[in-house]
Amino acid sequence: MSGVEFQHVSKAFGATLAVDGVSCSIAPGSFVALVGSSGSGKSTLLKTVNRLVVPDSGRVLLDGADVADAEPHALRRRIGYVFQNIGLFPHLTVAENVAIGLRLEHRPENGRVAELLALVGLPPECATRMPDQLSGGQQQRVGVARALALGPKLMLMDEPFGALDPVTRDALGRAYRGLHELLGLTTIMVTHDMAEALLLADRVLVMAAGRIVGDGTPADLLAGRAGPEAAALVDVPRTQAERLKELGA
Numbered sequence: 001m002s003g004v005e006f007q008h009v010s011k012a013f014g015a016t017l018a019v020d021g022v023s024c025s026i027a028p029g030s031f032v033a034l035v036g037s038s039g040s041g042k043s044t045l046l047k048t049v050n051r052l053v054v055p056d057s058g059r060v061l062l063d064g065a066d067v068a069d070a071e072p073h074a075l076r077r078r079i080g081y082v083f084q085n086i087g088l089f090p091h092l093t094v095a096e097n098v099a100i101g102l103r104l105e106h107r108p109e110n111g112r113v114a115e116l117l118a119l120v121g122l123p124p125e126c127a128t129r130m131p132d133q134l135s136g137g138q139q140q141r142v143g144v145a146r147a148l149a150l151g152p153k154l155m156l157m158d159e160p161f162g163a164l165d166p167v168t169r170d171a172l173g174r175a176y177r178g179l180h181e182l183l184g185l186t187t188i189m190v191t192h193d194m195a196e197a198l199l200l201a202d203r204v205l206v207m208a209a210g211r212i213v214g215d216g217t218p219a220d221l222l223a224g225r226a227g228p229e230a231a232a233l234v235d236v237p238r239t240q241a242e243r244l245k246e247l248g249a
């Protein structure tokens with residue numbers, strides 16, 4: 001399991017301060033959701049972990065070691081990364097997509113692709129298909145399998161299920177939470193969906209204008225113990241649930 005520590009991390013793009021002095025410690029084995037309005041700095045903060053973004057100041061530690069001291073490719077092999085519209089290679093089969101990391105590492109395949117496809121709930125016959133012969137949900141499952149291929153202990157997920165219909169999204173979220181437990185992962189997931197954050201994560205971090213303005217367990221958030229910004233976000237699914245209940249009453 002991998003722990004992550006952000007120490008006074010800041011990143012500006014021109015005049016925009018995307019991340020503003022974030023300090024936060026993420027325990028090994030935890031499932032953390034990163035929520036907040038569009039442009040609040042979630043993706044930028046997430047990408048400082050695998051060095052897709054280099055902070056202007058501050059440090060990010062992975063298992064106590066500064067990621068700035070790691071060679072970027074070596075670092076990224078230790079960290080799974082899944083994002084919206086996963087970007088499978090269209091000219092490679094599903095199996096080849098899943099195995100790409102193994103191939104680049106000159107590691108033997110040894111049944112690993114079949115194992116990974118089973119792990120993410122894809123039937124074996126998907127292996128020989130091309131990505132455009134899969135549904136969006138199936139493609140995201142392939143993306144998760146590919147991210148897990150080298151056995152990372154840390155998964156960074158940026159709106160991984162954002163482009164999917166609500167039913168598929170819910171099913172994939174639950175399936176991934178099962179994998180998180182099964183494989184003993186640490187997961188940091190950016191999501192716009194507060195209900196998804198509350199239902200999947202152990203801890204929810206709320207960002208606004210580059211800062212963490214709320215931090216708590218789902219129970220803390222639901223009880224209003226994680227600050228006004230968190231309370232406002234929780235109000236959305238809560239109000240929706242109440243309105244739906246009234247409709248059915």
Ligand SMILES: Nc1ncnc2c1ncn2[C@@H]1O[C@H](COP(=O)(O)OP(=O)(O)OP(=O)(O)O)[C@@H](O)[C@H]1O
Pocket residue numbers: 013016017018036037038039040041042043044045
């Ligand atoms: N590569 C970049 N160049 C310039 N500005 C950027 C870049 N990446 C992010 N920004 C800006 O930094 C701020 C934070 O962006 P970021 O993508 O981290 O927010 P976010 O909370 O993930 O947003 P969203 O929920 O819309 O994905 C925004 O104002 C964004 O426009």
